[in-house]
Amino acid sequence: MDFSRQNATPDTVKLLLELAEAADLRGKVDALFSGKHINSTEDRAVLHPALRAPREAVIEDAGKNVVPEVWAVLDKIKAFTERVRSGEWKGVTGQPLTNVVSIGIGGSALGPLFVHTALSTEPEAMAQAAGRGLAFLANVDPVDAVRALHGLDAERTLVVIVSTNLKAVAEFGIDPENAFGFWDWVGGRFSVSSAVGMVPLSLHYSFPVMERFLQGMRAMDDHFRSAPLQDNLPALLGLLNVWNSTFLGHSTTAILPYQQALQHFAPHIQQLSMESNGKGVAIDGTRLPYETGEIDFGEPGTNGQHSFYQLIHQVSSHEELMCNFFAQPDALAMGKDAATLRAEGVPEHLVPHKTFTGNRPSLSILLPELNAFTLGQLLSLYEHRIATSGFVWGINSFDQWGVELGKVLANKVRAKVQEARSANRAVSAADGFCPSTVRLLNQFLEQGQTQAPAPGAGPSFPPGLKQ
C-alpha cells in the first residue's frame, strides 16, 4: 500500500495518529473484537471477524463464546457442499446438482457476487468450478429473474435462499437440517464470510478454496487488531479517508481496480461505505458539526482507451494493464505544466487546455496475485477501513435506519395503488400524497402495467454467450 501521493506529509500522519488516540480508536477496535455491543442503537455486538476466527479462538457475546457455533455451521457447510459437489446428494429426479441459484436481498448479494466474479478466472478456483454454474438473483425486477434463471436445467439446479426466518423454512417443508445459521451480530453488508456467502460459493468453488478466502480475511483481521496504528493498513486507510473527506473536503473517492475480475469491488465497497458511514449524528445522538462519509464509486481501470492498440503489437495484455496502473498515480500527482507543453511545441492556444495542475491525491494497493487468500485480505482491509473512519468520526457504522424510511413510504404507496386500482379511481391529495406524487401515480395508473417479459420467455443467448 503506497500512500506517498496523498496530500499529506509525515506531520499529517502524525496528527492523524493523535486524532486516532483522541477518538480512542484502539479501544474501539478492542471493543469490536471482544464482542461489546458497539452497535448501541440496536444493542448488538458487531462480530463479523468471528466468522473467520480460528477454531480455538474465544470471542464472547453476552458471556457466550460464539466461535463453536460459527465452526458448527462451517463444518456443516463443508459436509453439505462436499456431498452436493461429489454427486452423492442428488436432485429429486436423481440428477447431480451442478447449478446453484442464490436468492438474496441487495445487502447480502453484492458481496458474494464480488467474490464470485473475482474468483471466476483464478486458476484453482476455475478448476474447482469446472462444469458447475452459479448465479445470484438479488432483486425484484422480473427482468433480473429472467436473466438469472434463463436456460437453467431445473433438475440440476439447487436453490439457496437467504432468509433468517427458520419458522417459515420449516413450514415451507425444508428440513431444518439444511438451514445454515446466521446471527444478529452480522450485518447484511458484512455477511460475505457467513453462510450467506459461504454456502453458494463453497458449492461452486469448493469449501477448501473458500476456507483460504476466510484465512485471508483472518490474516487482515489479526493485522488490524494487533499492528501498531502507524503500521496498520486498515487504520491508515480509514484515517486518510477522514483526512480527505472531512479535512480536505474531497467527498468522493474513485476505486479503480486494474483487473477486470474485480469489477464488482467498487459497487460492493460503495454500498458498504455509504450504508455504514452515511450518518449525520454521533453515536450518542448529537448532530455532528462536520461532514462524514464519502461516496465511493468506480469502474475497472482496465477499459483502456489508450492502450488497446499498443497492446496488440507490443506487450502482453497483463503487462499493458500494469503499465497503466503504474502511470496513473504520477499523472494525477504531477500533472503537466505550461512550460513543458511549450517545450514540446504545443501551439499556444492549446496550452491551457492541455495543462493539468496535478496534485490530485491517490493511493495504490499492489497485490502479489489475486487468489482466494489475497481476495479475503482485500475485503477485510476495506471492511476495517470503513470501521476505522466511523470510529474516528464517532458514529455508529453498524446500523442503517435510513433504509427504513423509504420502506415505510413504499408500503403506503403500495396500499394506495392497490386501493385505487380495485376501486378504478385516481389517487388524490386525500390519499396523503403531495401533488407531484399524485401526478406521477395517476400517470402510472393510466398507463397500466408496462411490459414485463412473458413467463418462460428469456433473452436468447446461445450456449456460452454471456451478456
Added chain:
Amino acid sequence: MDFSRQNATPDTVKLLLELAEAADLRGKVDALFSGKHINSTEDRAVLHPALRAPREAVIEDAGKNVVPEVWAVLDKIKAFTERVRSGEWKGVTGQPLTNVVSIGIGGSALGPLFVHTALSTEPEAMAQAAGRGLAFLANVDPVDAVRALHGLDAERTLVVIVSTNLKAVAEFGIDPENAFGFWDWVGGRFSVSSAVGMVPLSLHYSFPVMERFLQGMRAMDDHFRSAPLQDNLPALLGLLNVWNSTFLGHSTTAILPYQQALQHFAPHIQQLSMESNGKGVAIDGTRLPYETGEIDFGEPGTNGQHSFYQLIHQVSSHEELMCNFFAQPDALAMGKDAATLRAEGVPEHLVPHKTFTGNRPSLSILLPELNAFTLGQLLSLYEHRIATSGFVWGINSFDQWGVELGKVLANKVRAKVQEARSANRAVSAADGFCPSTVRLLNQFLEQGQTQAPAPGAGPSFPPGLKQ
C-alpha cells in the same frame, strides 16, 4: 420529467433561463446542429445528431452536406446485417453467423453495451435476437477476453472491429466493402448511433429495431433544437445540473434506474459526463473561477432490500419496483422529523438516529415503457443535458485532452519495464521515475508476471448460466 423536488423555486428557473440567455445557449445549440466547428480545440464539428437525421435533412460540415454519407452507411449496414441475419452470408465453413463479438475501446463500448442490455429483455428486440448472441470485448485484461470469447463457436461467430484505420483494414485483408464509415465529427463517447453501435446491435436485434432507436434519438434531438427553453427537457436538465453543482455545491448525482435492464445507464452517463465536462478551463483557455462538471454514479435502484418479501406475497414485481420508485423522492424530500417519531412511540435515545432532515433534491423521469424508441429518447436527452451544461459553463465539452496524459506516462513505463526486464536490472530514479514509482515497479518486476488464465481455459458456465 418531474423536477418539483429540486431545491429550486419558479424564480430559480426564471433566473436559470436568464443565465442560459446570457451564455447564448440557444445560439450554441444552433451552432451544434448547423455543423459549426464548436469543438474549437480540435477544429471539428460536433455532429452526432446528424447520425440520426432524416434522409432529406441538410446538415453541412465545411459546406458539404453530411446526411447523404450518413445514409449511405446506414443503407449499407441494413443490407449487410440482413444478409448475415438471414443466413445468406455465411462463415468460411458454411455455417450461419449467429454470434457477434464486437471489439472496441472503452469510450465506444460502454454505450453499445448499455443499449444491448436495455433491449435484451424488451419483447420485440428479444424476438428478433432469438437464437443469436452478442458480446462486447472492451479492454486489455486477459480475463475479460476469456469471459467474452469463452464457449463461442468460431464457425458461427462474426467479429466486428471498431477501428478507423482503413489502411490497416485493407492490409489485413478485409474487403473495404465490409468497412462502415465513421467521421471525425463523432466523438467516441457519442458514437452509439454511428456504425460503432449500429453494426453489432443491428446484427443482433435487426436493423428495423435499431432504426426505431435512431428515431427516438431524433425525436429528442428535434425537441432540443426547437422547443422553447422553458419547456426543453435537456436544456432544463442541463441548467438544473449547473444549479446543483456550481451554485449549490452538490458535486455528485446518483442515477438510479428502477429497471434492471438499465443497469449500464449510469456507467455510460458517468463516462459521457466526466469526459465531456470535467474541464477546468473555458473554451477560450482562461481558467474558470467556478466549479464545473459533476460525478454521476449509480446502480439500479431495484436491488430492493426492503421490498423482496413484500413482493412474494402481495403484488407483481413490476408494481413493487414502481412503488419504491414513487416513494423515494418523497422520502428524500420530506425526511422524517422528531415529533413524528415521538408520536410513533420511538424511544427517545433512537429519535436522533431515525430523524432525517429531508430536503434532498431529486428529479424523476417516468417512461411510458422501455423500448427501442424511448431508449433512444433517453440517451439523446442525456447527451444534450451534458452539452447544455457545457455550453452554460462556457467549456468545450467535446475534447478530452486529459485522457492523453496517462497514455504518455504509460508509454514511458512500458518502455522502461521492457528495458529493465531484458537487461535483467531494476529500474531506478535514473529512469526518470519518482521514488514511489521506482519502488512499486521493482516490486512488480521481482514478482514476475502474476497469473493470467492459460490459453483456452475459461470460466466454466454450463449452457445458459451467466455470471
